[in-house]
Amino acid sequence: MKYKIKEINVDAGEFTIILNSADAKELGVRSLDRVKVIAGEHTITCIVETSDSVVSQGEIGILCKAFEKLKACDGGDVDVIPTSRPHSVELIKKKIEGHVLTSDEIREIITDITKHNLTDIELTAYVVACQLNGMNLDETTALTRSMVETGDTIELDKSPVFDFHSIGGAPGNKITLLVVPIVAAAGLYIPKTSSRAISSACGTADIFETIARVSLEIDEIKHITEEIGGVIAWGGHVNFAPADDLIIRVEYPLSIDPYSQLIASVMAKKKAVGADYFLLDIPTGPGTKVEDYELAHKYANDFIEIGRRLDMKVECAITYGGQPLGRHIGPKLEAQEAMQILEGKITRSSVIEKAVSMAGILFEMSGMINGKQKAREILENGQALAKMRQILKAQDGDPNLKSEDIKPGEFKAVITANQDGYVTFLDNKKLVRLARTAGSPRDHGAGLVFLKKRGDHIEKDQPMFEIHGDNERKVLEAAALSNRLKPYTVEGMIIEHIPSTTRPVEYED
Amino acid sequence: MKYKIKEINVDAGEFTIILNSADAKELGVRSLDRVKVIAGEHTITCIVETSDSVVSQGEIGILCKAFEKLKACDGGDVDVIPTSRPHSVELIKKKIEGHVLTSDEIREIITDITKHNLTDIELTAYVVACQLNGMNLDETTALTRSMVETGDTIELDKSPVFDFHSIGGAPGNKITLLVVPIVAAAGLYIPKTSSRAISSACGTADIFETIARVSLEIDEIKHITEEIGGVIAWGGHVNFAPADDLIIRVEYPLSIDPYSQLIASVMAKKKAVGADYFLLDIPTGPGTKVEDYELAHKYANDFIEIGRRLDMKVECAITYGGQPLGRHIGPKLEAQEAMQILEGKITRSSVIEKAVSMAGILFEMSGMINGKQKAREILENGQALAKMRQILKAQDGDPNLKSEDIKPGEFKAVITANQDGYVTFLDNKKLVRLARTAGSPRDHGAGLVFLKKRGDHIEKDQPMFEIHGDNERKVLEAAALSNRLKPYTVEGMIIEHIPSTTRPVEYED
Incomplete structure (x- = not known):
């Protein structure tokens, strides 16, 4: 039997549909069961909610995300077929029970996450189980590969490709807004994608979107990088490792971030942009994500090893993050401080020291000598600001932006x-x-x-x-x-x- | 500003409301944030979803559970005030991080669960963290007390009160339908409340509801027990330890059941009915919840100790559960087998042996001698069947029900x-x-x-x-x-x- 579509414009986290209670009984399904919904050539698996009043018999209420995915139209019709809980729920239970998962099992979970086949309850159980039971390096490698494979990738016409990333935990860490223009100004290619905050005060995407468009398409990231050397994009907009954002959605309200997920999240996105050289910044000190040196070295070793398995040259910088970096924390405030530095209005700051050190290491990975000195020159002689203006222009920002134009909250x-x-x-x-x-x-x-x-x-x-x-x-x-x-x-x-x-x-x- | 109520008949797990995106922005809240909704003298905390089309500006969509709780009416109006994430989310994180929670902290979490203040994500994180990090006996005692305190309780005019419970894991365990009539036929008081299945094939409430009404009010449980000695009610209908059913809702799709939660769930419900003597059945053997003897002894010791702290005399029976009990599994099928036994149509079965052994121990806890023999007599001489007919009648079942009237699936x-x-x-x-x-x-x-x-x-x-x-x-x-x-x-x-x-x-x- 066909069900008539009624669009329900509610943003649920999963693909959810609403059936009339009588229809649900007829189909033999209940609330939280799963069905396949078939609209022409599009089929998705949805979670069932039941209702006596939102939809009449013969109607199916389809919530936003599922509606979009089905390319459905209000008043059109769909087939509904009951289906069982995906096998990956059993695999999540296996992880809860403390077992090691195989590469195939991890791929199955990540594929189901990417297809929105898991409920919030199941997804949260996966994340908390990974947090508490951990994953070994084999599992983490498989997780990284699965996350790359289930998403889009970029292949630049230029090489080699450079990239860097700071593990969260150091508030005020706006160095991306300095490192990318410095590195690009030196003629290297750095297609930097950044995330939004999970448990931190704000992420680079949160910061840069206050002065430019960060929701760039894959082609834009590719072409801007090829043309001007650098870009600062929000990784969540493109379809790199899409599982990651779905996982972050449940990590966010809990402010947790499992180790294996942290590594895979970073490495998958670097792999997706085709990075050949990758520098990882690991802030340490009280209140950072990686409080002690020993743990920082474990992170460094694991990232380098996963990089080796993925054919990527990884270096790590353990940095001091025991107090906020610079003087500003928050999206607009950090954008403002970065612009002040590029404009030369601030000349002495932990932000500057860290940014030129990081850019310097990238320069030396590329074969240059005296990397840090070169980076400082590019910042001080205005080449970095000029490059930032090019980036702002390419990303629909104001190329003539001044730091004083950025107004923090009233x-x-x-x-x-x-x-x-x-x-x-x-x-x-x-x-x-x-x-x-x-x-x-x-x-x-x-x-x-x-x-x-x-x-x-x-x-x-x-x-x-x-x-x-x-x-x-x-x-x-x-x-x-x-x-x-x-x-x-x-x-x-x-x-x-x-x-x-x-x-x-x-x-x- | 007042918002006009629009009832949205969707059964969400939490108290959810839908705001127009523009109103949400105005209020400074986003999807998954929390607000207090005030309707006259009723105030509840709800989770926000936003929409551009389900509700117009000035309207608030209120989902079933919240609608009921607010005693709202369609077209009426409410105040909406943004509020922050409850402190218990921090406490859940503390448990994820492996810390021991204080009694006050546990009470805070349980209170928030009972008030529907936590999202599915937060509640799942709590359950999985308890599963993996465990709780010590102090925490478990506090959990039990909190679960009793946040619910209703019964005080029988008769005493002492007897009760028993089987830990899940032995499929086909329909002994409650035998033990309650046997014990009540002997003149003892046994206000038995049972649960529905979490990870098992079916619970006693699932079984008994196929032949009687198990959704009894507290007064009914009290009066039926006082009058005829025994009752078989669904614990989830009455408000005993209401946190438990909310927790089970997320345990169910994951088929997990943390140890501390298992103990507290059982003990809180026994405490709520005022049990003085409580017998716990712990099935062991391959495929049961408690597979080995050593673990069964730990369960026994912990239940007895928690009982001591709660002023309840607890004894435990470790039983064999290595294969299904009897020949039937499933709600109607198990009701049918129990009736066949009461009718004397089956005279030799592991179900009978177990039921008379359990009833016998309860008899001996009450001071009788030769308990098991006495129990067997009551079953064989028809007194148990007669008592079951009284129970069926009291619970709106058919007092003349015959086992052959119960028809399994077609x-x-x-x-x-x-x-x-x-x-x-x-x-x-x-x-x-x-x-x-x-x-x-x-x-x-x-x-x-x-x-x-x-x-x-x-x-x-x-x-x-x-x-x-x-x-x-x-x-x-x-x-x-x-x-x-x-x-x-x-x-x-x-x-x-x-x-x-x-x-x-x-x-x-």
């Missing part, structure tokens, strides 16, 4: 010091919570501005940092949370004792 | 032996999968009927068991699955060697 709360002394600690995790409470990354104007950083002297009731936002309620909520969390330490008598170690130099701001 | 597939020999193994887990594929427990007529059991001789192509169902497609699917899974072993030459152990006697059928 609401502001000022957090002051609770005593005289020196700032001895800024708590990354708490600051990220504040920025998110203020609305970042969804509210573009939301974020934090630091007036003082570690080592600075401050007096009681002097401004320590500002909370900005687009929504007054959220800014007030963040300010209240700040009073509760106390995300900084000011110590009056003794400044923190810093033993002599081999840690990288810690810049003043 | 579709049937016969599975035959692949060779001559003896049945040496019936695989519980695979058989459960078959029964579920055939439609059990949702389709009442679905299930399995064993013509041969362990130790029986069978010839090639002779019927081994039947698959029944209400839906032809599902029966065929189960038959195909049976061919793939091979849920039994027939061995021609050597019958399994069974070493001399202290295991309970294994009955023939």
